[in-house]
Amino acid sequence: MKAAPSTEEPLRPRVPHRFSSKMTVISSETGVPSTGAGFFAQDADRKTMRLESLRPFPGTGELLTNMTSLMRANESWDITGGNHPMCRQLPMFGAQRFADLFSWAASPILSQYAGERTVDGRNCSLWRLHAKNASMSLCASGDIPVELNMSVFIKGSTGSAKNFNSTYRFFGALTVGSEVPDFLFQKPSICGSFVPPCENGRGLDPVELDAYVFHPGLSVADYNIEDQNVADLAGDALFICMDCLQNQSSFIDHNYSLISRYILQVSPAFGQYALCNGYPDTKPPGPSCIGGDPRLVGKEAPFFAGDDESRCTATSPIGFWFGLPKGGHCPPGQVPGKDAWAGGCTWSVQKRLKTIHQACLLKDHGYLNYCKADFLEKKGFPRSMAALQAAFASEDPTQGGCKDVGGPDSEPESIVV
Known part of the structure; x- marks a missing residue:
């Protein structure tokens, strides 16, 4: 009024x-x-x-x-x-x-x-x-x-x-x-300590995580996911929606332009999630993480949703975000062991599957229209998830696919950011 x-x-x-x-x-x-x-x-x-x-x-x-x-x-x-x-x-x-x-x-x-x-x-x-x-x-x-x-x-x-x-x-x-x-x-x-690792993940072998990350593409350093936040399909579909609905405004000048998909092996004894921002070539330079365990893989439903941030649960209607602390990164050729909850490395990269340019998803395939429709319906983000999944499933634009722009561990094409 x-x-x-x-x-x-x-x-x-x-x-x-x-x-x-x-x-x-x-x-x-x-x-x-x-x-x-x-x-x-x-x-x-x-x-x-x-x-x-x-x-x-x-x-x-x-x-x-x-x-x-x-x-x-x-x-x-x-x-x-x-x-x-x-x-x-x-x-x-x-x-x-x-x-x-x-x-x-x-x-x-x-x-x-x-x-x-x-x-x-x-x-x-x-x-x-x-x-x-x-x-x-x-x-x-x-x-x-x-x-x-x-x-x-x-x-x-x-x-x-x-x-x-x-x-x-x-x-x-x-x-x-x-x-x-x-x-x-x-x-x-x-406030004087981190939460303990999830009990339901202790003593278990590592699990495969199909992880997505929205990141800059200014240099090879931008493909390093140490001390960065990644997400499953639902979690990243939501993150991309929110970041772009806010016109990619941020307290950190992140220059996000690429989306990459990785296969990781992670210990399921999840710890406290860290809020990570920045890359070596952003302003201010990063990465910088706040409030997360320095070794355990962190996990939460986006924006701390649910009791215990849904950290030890198997499902969430809006997916999950994960923190990958540098202190938990396994040496090359190693994966987390069953006792990773108590000591040792907690995550490893198996392969980077594909990297696409954001313009393909956002402009060529009208991604924000799916985001807005999902928000209005209030039943999760099925349209946004399907569009993100299709972008990585093929390179055929008629099927919602996007071209692989390459990266440091492949024969990259020229990356335009």
Whole structure:
């Protein structure tokens, strides 16, 4: 609803420094808006904040993503996994540090009044802050926050740009001051260690993983999958959909242009998944991984979906993502042993099967049309999976196939990126 014009500016909101509240969270971080329940708490004087969200994963309507973000001064952690939680400490940069999300509205230098509006039946005054590459607005009823909107502007490697929007709608009476329990701001004990390897994979022979990866093609180094994330067919179909629906915008200038398919041997005693970004020739250079086991192959349903991120389960309606730590890479000619969960190497490359250019899939075969249709139907990503599978199954364009552009272990053709 648009704000109603007003010529008289009300008193500026002074949101309590220490408060907590239930809320509704609306986010577009995956490229498609999703809505769910949430909880917020902050103590601005101690520079601490806690944000919890539980939302259905876009495109499924049933699988839930559960995340708690905890920020304390210059430290921050993400806790995921629902009833079987795990923790990742985040590197110190930008939004990963504590920032008071409300104090700016009290300053006439930092904000401006933008009229009155109604949010879920509650009248409130709208205040706006505009900054480089980001904007915020707060609708407040007196000193009580009703709705906070944040938009971050990100420029991708292709020169395109995308706004990532988050909305927090607070409801009910706030809990303020000493009534907000201290434990909400304490670092959980699980943040000091990685989760143990899956029990149902211990003592087993390695399993074959048909793995896909969306990657740059600037040099031979871009085919090295150490400290990179790969996926099964469903997981990569989803990743490509989301990356391209966001116009390939990223905090990392990734220059993705190729899609490769590998046959791997991996230990099924999966560990904690790492979030990996960057290649040697990207800006900033990589790879760099956050929060994953340094030796065990990591596994999760995309975006931490499900209890324990679905790490030890056999199936997921949106497939799986895998982390391949450099410390677990087997020497040439070796594969993981049955005791890989306890020590030794955990993954090996058997063969790179094929590499295609993204333009074949995205432009020649209209891949994003399949992505959009799958998101709308909310029954997984069958169309996107079928299109990706067809691209690797043949080189016949009439059958949805794409040409193999080669790579460092084959006779490559000229790769145009």
